[in-house]
Amino acid sequence: MRRTAGPALLAPAFLVMAAALAAPLGALVLLSFWTQTGFEIDRTFTLANYWRIVEPGPPTWWNGIPFPFAYPVPAILLVKSLAMSLTATAAVILVAWPMAYFLAFRVRRGKAAWIILLTVPFWTSYLLRVFSWKIVLGYNGAVNSGLIALGVIGEPLDFLLYNPVAVMITLTHSWIAFAVLPIYVSLEKIDRSLLEAAADLGDSRWARLRRITLPLSMPGTVAATLLVFIPTVGDYVTPTLVGGTQGTMIGSLVQQLFTRQDNAPMGAAVSIVMMLVIAALVLVFLRAIGWRRMRARAGA
Amino acid sequence: MSPRRDALTWYAVAFVAFLYGPVLLMPLFSFNDSNFATFPLAGFTTRHYAGMAANISMMEALRNSLTVALGVSAAATALALPAALALTRHRIPGRALVTGFMMLPLVVPSIVLGVALLVILIRILGVQLSLWTVAAGHLVVALPFSLAVLMSRLEGFDPSLEEASGDLGAGGFGTFRRVTLPLALPGVISSLLLAFIISFDEFVISFFLTGTRNTLPVFLFSQLRFPNRLPGTLALGSLILFGSALLVILTEVIRRRGLPADRAGGL
Amino acid sequence: MTPLIEIDRVAKRFGPVTALEGVSLGIAAGEFFALLGPSGCGKTTLLRILAGIETPTAGRVRIDGQDMTGVPPNRRPTNMVFQSYAIFPHLSVAENVGYGLRYQGVRGAAAAARVEEALAMVQMRGLGGRAAHQLSGGQRQRVALARALVLRPKVLLLDEPLSALDKKLREEMQVELRALQAGLGITFVFVTHDQDEALALSDRIAVMEGGRILQTDTPEGLYLRPSDARVAGFFGTMNLIPGTVTDPGGPGPAELDGGPFGRLRGLPGPGLAAGAAAVAAVRPERLRIGGAPGAGANRLAARVSARTFLGDRSLVHLRAAADGRALVALVAHAGGAAAPPEPGAEVTLWWEAASGLILSA
Numbered sequence: 001m002r003r004t005a006g007p008a009l010l011a012p013a014f015l016v017m018a019a020a021l022a023a024p025l026g027a028l029v030l031l032s033f034w035t036q037t038g039f040e041i042d043r044t045f046t047l048a049n050y051w052r053i054v055e056p057g058p059p060t061w062w063n064g065i066p067f068p069f070a071y072p073v074p075a076i077l078l079v080k081s082l083a084m085s086l087t088a089t090a091a092v093i094l095v096a097w098p099m100a101y102f103l104a105f106r107v108r109r110g111k112a113a114w115i116i117l118l119t120v121p122f123w124t125s126y127l128l129r130v131f132s133w134k135i136v137l138g139y140n141g142a143v144n145s146g147l148i149a150l151g152v153i154g155e156p157l158d159f160l161l162y163n164p165v166a167v168m169i170t171l172t173h174s175w176i177a178f179a180v181l182p183i184y185v186s187l188e189k190i191d192r193s194l195l196e197a198a199a200d201l202g203d204s205r206w207a208r209l210r211r212i213t214l215p216l217s218m219p220g221t222v223a224a225t226l227l228v229f230i231p232t233v234g235d236y237v238t239p240t241l242v243g244g245t246q247g248t249m250i251g252s253l254v255q256q257l258f259t260r261q262d263n264a265p266m267g268a269a270v271s272i273v274m275m276l277v278i279a280a281l282v283l284v285f286l287r288a289i290g291w292r293r294m295r296a297r298a299g300a
Numbered sequence: 301m302s303p304r305r306d307a308l309t310w311y312a313v314a315f316v317a318f319l320y321g322p323v324l325l326m327p328l329f330s331f332n333d334s335n336f337a338t339f340p341l342a343g344f345t346t347r348h349y350a351g352m353a354a355n356i357s358m359m360e361a362l363r364n365s366l367t368v369a370l371g372v373s374a375a376a377t378a379l380a381l382p383a384a385l386a387l388t389r390h391r392i393p394g395r396a397l398v399t400g401f402m403m404l405p406l407v408v409p410s411i412v413l414g415v416a417l418l419v420i421l422i423r424i425l426g427v428q429l430s431l432w433t434v435a436a437g438h439l440v441v442a443l444p445f446s447l448a449v450l451m452s453r454l455e456g457f458d459p460s461l462e463e464a465s466g467d468l469g470a471g472g473f474g475t476f477r478r479v480t481l482p483l484a485l486p487g488v489i490s491s492l493l494l495a496f497i498i499s500f501d502e503f504v505i506s507f508f509l510t511g512t513r514n515t516l517p518v519f520l521f522s523q524l525r526f527p528n529r530l531p532g533t534l535a536l537g538s539l540i541l542f543g544s545a546l547l548v549i550l551t552e553v554i555r556r557r558g559l560p561a562d563r564a565g566g567l
Numbered sequence: 568m569t570p571l572i573e574i575d576r577v578a579k580r581f582g583p584v585t586a587l588e589g590v591s592l593g594i595a596a597g598e599f600f601a602l603l604g605p606s607g608c609g610k611t612t613l614l615r616i617l618a619g620i621e622t623p624t625a626g627r628v629r630i631d632g633q634d635m636t637g638v639p640p641n642r643r644p645t646n647m648v649f650q651s652y653a654i655f656p657h658l659s660v661a662e663n664v665g666y667g668l669r670y671q672g673v674r675g676a677a678a679a680a681r682v683e684e685a686l687a688m689v690q691m692r693g694l695g696g697r698a699a700h701q702l703s704g705g706q707r708q709r710v711a712l713a714r715a716l717v718l719r720p721k722v723l724l725l726d727e728p729l730s731a732l733d734k735k736l737r738e739e740m741q742v743e744l745r746a747l748q749a750g751l752g753i754t755f756v757f758v759t760h761d762q763d764e765a766l767a768l769s770d771r772i773a774v775m776e777g778g779r780i781l782q783t784d785t786p787e788g789l790y791l792r793p794s795d796a797r798v799a800g801f802f803g804t805m806n807l808i809p810g811t812v813t814d815p816g817g818p819g820p821a822e823l824d825g826g827p828f829g830r831l832r833g834l835p836g837p838g839l840a841a842g843a844a845a846v847a848a849v850r851p852e853r854l855r856i857g858g859a860p861g862a863g864a865n866r867l868a869a870r871v872s873a874r875t876f877l878g879d880r881s882l883v884h885l886r887a888a889a890d891g892r893a894l895v896a897l898v899a900h901a902g903g904a905a906a907p908p909e910p911g912a913e914v915t916l917w918w919e920a921a922s923g924l925i926l927s928a
Contacts, residue, residue: 006390007473009400013443015385016404022439024416025408031419095315102312104382116552121319123494123551124544125501127517131524132322135329135337135534142325143336150320152403177319213515234409241524249409258415258508270417271412457656462622464653466640468718469670474641478666482657 032268041265049269074253074270079250079278084164085232087169092228093170093221096179100215100220103180104187115184118177125175130241132172137161138241162244171237179224186220187213218294226282233278234271249276323541330534337530348535350529358536361519365500368431368515372438373496379439380446380491382397384478387447389462405446410480413440421509426466429511442495449494449555453487454480490555497547501540568719569632570756571596572617572722577626577780579612586612588778591628591835595722599748599755601765603801604775610758614724616645617756631721643669646715647724650731652707654699660686661695664714669719685717688925705736716751723748725757734867741767747928762802766790774798781788795839795926796846806854806894807866808887809849810928815839821925823847827889831865833923844928851923854896856883856908860917869894871912885916 032049035042057070067075098120107114112201121129136142137160144156160166190213198208236251243249257267334347352358356405383566406412417437421427442467461483465475481488503517510518522539523533570593579587587609591689602610617628619640628635630644646667655663662683668678686692689709704708708728715723729737730896745768748755759765763770766786773783781793793799796807810825816835823845825831831847839845847865860866868888875882885898894915898907908914917925 005385006392008386009382009390010392013402013447014398015381016379017404017443018415020436021404022401022415024413024420025554027420027424028412028416031423075404084361091437095490098311099315100307102308106308106312112556113553117316117547118319119552120545120548121323123497123501123548124323125503125517125537127491127501127503127521128326128541129323130324131537134524135325136322136338140336140338142337142339144331145336145340149339165523173318176315230407231409234411236411252410254411254415264415264423266417267415271415275408342612456652458653460649460651460653461655462653463618463640464647464649465666465715467618467620467647468667468714469641469643470667471639474670536831 012179021115028268031265031273032272034035034265039262043128049266050273052266053269055272056254061151067170074250074273075252077248077250077253078274080164081233081251081274082277082281084168085171085235086228088168088232089225089229091172092175092179093183093225096176096250097183097217097221098219100180100187104190107136115181118180119259122178127237127241129174130170131174132160132240133166133242137166137169151203161242164243167239167247168242168250170242171232171235174238175228175232180214180226182223182227183217184220186217186223190216218289220290222286222289230278230282232273326534326541327538330531330538335528335531337534347530349539351524351532352535355532357514358516358519358532361514364431364513364519365468365516368435368438369499372435372442372494374498375435375439376442376446376495377488377491379448380443380450381484381488384447384450384454387452387517389459397430402447405444407442410441410502410504411508414505417505418508425492429509431511431513431515433509433511434506434515437498437509438499441502441505442498444497445498446491449491450484450487453484453555457483486554490551493547493554497544497551501544570594571598572756573629573632574613574617575627575629576625577613577616577628577738579616580624585778587616587623587815589661590775590778590780590880591626592773592780592783594756596754597752597769599745599768600757600770600771602625602756602758602775603760603762603765605760606663609777609778610653610760610775611726614647614726614756614758618645618724620647636828638773644721645724646718646720646722647726648711648715648728650726650728650744651796652711654707654710656699658699659695659704660691660697660699660710663699664695664717666714681717682713683734685713688716689713691899704732705740706848707780708732708740712747716747718752720753722754722756725755727758728762730759730761737764744768755928766802774801779906787795791804792834792836793924794926796848799846799848799924799926802922804851804895806849806851807823810845810847812839812841812843812845812925814927815841818839818882820920821845823925825889828867830923832863832920833865834921836924836926838927839925846926846928847855847923848926849923850920851895852899853918854894856896856898856914856915861919864919865923866915866917869914869916871908871910873910874907883907885914888913 033046033047034046035046035048051274053069053074055070056068057072059066060078061067062072062076064221065079069075083211091254094284103111103114134141138144139161141160143172144153147153148156194216195208198212198218203211234251234254235249236255239247239249239252243252254267254271254274257263257270284289318468325337328341328346331344331346333339333343333347337449383402387395392398414437417440421429421433426434430564461479462475470478501517503521506515506518514522520533520536523529573595574590574592576589576591577587578585578589584752590609590613602613604610614621619635619638635643655666658666661679664685665678665682668674670902673681674686682695686695689712691706691709691713694706708731728881729740741764744755757768769786771783771785774781774789776797781790782798783841783858784792789798790802793802794859799805800807806833808825808828810823810828810831812828813824814822814837816822820833821835821839822830825847833847834847869885870888871883873884874888876883879900881898882898883898885894885896886892887894894916900906
């Protein structure tokens, strides 16, 4: 095959991605070094936006944690978003893992049908799936009206919706099906004779799960963790629809900075700090668990 | 091992119930003869659906969404097919890096993609927001999925099939037309469907990049704020859910055809 | 007569890896020729260079006097049977076999007739309507053969053509391939890692290792006159005793100083030089146990470690007294000869100088 054929075939897609992905992200970085002065953008290079995010000031307390910043909103929301996202991710993995195990080890016939059953919700309108929780948990929602109709409560419970817990439940619900797939793939790859060998050497069912299945499923489990954690930190739809004022996350701040607060450079800086923090956390996490070694060991 | 009705099986049933339960409330209440989504159910009606066709702005949003989704679906597949061929069949310098870059939208939060596109379009290029800008945003998120589907399809068949075609006398284009394309066809079709669904359902990027003409999810979002429009919203949402689910099932069935069972789980 | 295929100092590098270093070879028209070697020896790369799928880094290939440099696979007078057979899964058997005919301007009824003829040639008459996925392993191989032969190539290239088949089918197909080649008179070049297959099928064999050809010869030539220790070890079992050449021989036998084994003599292999490292080589069936050694025979003391009964023969495993080296002798029972010694017995092994070889190591 001709040497130029490959690059020529790749070029259109690559150029589109360069123009519609790399260039905008570059522009966002550039914008974060500019400042908003009234209605104008001051195009002098400055680190002012980043400084503003970390500028020391009298501490603001949030959930017992002091944030010693003059403008504590981004820091608080970032920490809060990371905490909510991590909680939701942990919940997702805990809920999805047994399902993946069921799919890999228990389902014999109709595996494809099961996988499709799990895939369908992920691909159908994220907006509507989140909105459905508003119907479930709302003041006039299904849970409240159902419980009233059953005579369990007299008045609607008003603590169901518009709080961080509602956001985390909704995030968990949105991502569990997606997380099942990578875990399932790594479980499916496990050579069944390894489990037979472990049993033959004296391992009980639980010991096999702990000593063979769990370690060998780690590549998929870690992949699922990242696939859920990375996009949920910056989620916008869920906190907006079910979070209320208590449940806002950093995505909402970015949106507000770009629209209502009309401070796009600050919004750009917050977005970039958010992505850098996520990337740093992911790298630290992968280093801590020895990702390369793990992948090599599982033959992934 | 025969299938057992044990705790794990019940867990799987509960999992599916949790997965589908909240979503299925939407079609349930959309047929409920009440203006609130509450129990007990008041009786069956289709009146919430009857009003939809007369809702001009909804119909316009639907038309916009379909237009954008069709365009994005065709463009993403047309760009991804040659790129997938290049990445699976040709020597590309820095292949891993290039693939990583093309897959970047999978890990960048959509709100960041949305604002980044907004910045370059408005502040730097000075472009008016329109359905074109929405489509550009959708293309960025759909392309990695199209690429992944097509690459996995192309990696799934023996490269000596194409070598055999050349050996038997076919030139580059002949081999593409007679061997590569027919074998990649299920991948091409599922790429088309997947990119369509992604674009049709996409909300956050559209929310930032939409001009005067709304897409359906943006329209829907604007309706969610008005409790009195809830029944109509439920009816619309139910139809969207139903349509998307059909398309996804179709995509998955086509995509899985001919894939070995152990690869069926991945993208 | 110039050979049909002339391979002239062909080298191939994949990045830092050298697959072939300067291979030269001539293959005559009508030959059934094998490229034999372990995996990674460069044999498949050489075959793919002949097909035009790979381009050599240096050197050139001529087929029928025509320089093939820059000629793509679809313009070459060669066709290939792939290791995986590469049967197009979306086409029927007849469509697979007829795939290349249009590029030779053969269409319609003429093409159908050629396809049927080719299917008959591989014992698949009337099966043209079958779908690719309905075929058994043996049938896939036949379709791959018919698909290549229908184009009447000057050279048919076969990449491990029998490795995907089970043992019984492999033996059947060996006979069939041999008959097909003899009947058509087309030059067959095939790649294999299986010595027995190469010996059974080929007129000549090139033994390859590490991107080089070690020796090219007929099966008999390779077995009886291996050019060095590696080739000797590749075909059947060979007892090898290392040492230093003391007399490279000439017309007469060569001599080697085997250290604790003393002086050993044998027919000289190529490239011997006095003082160079070499091995004394002798086949198990040429080793004698006990009896009366001739005057100039090589001899050594050994202890029997095990015995395997093979019906008309026994395989005797021994340990040399000099260094504990494992040796193997094949003893025939025919004609009421003495039963081979019991394990543990101390024996004298011997062989005539003309039965052994002195080969460069």
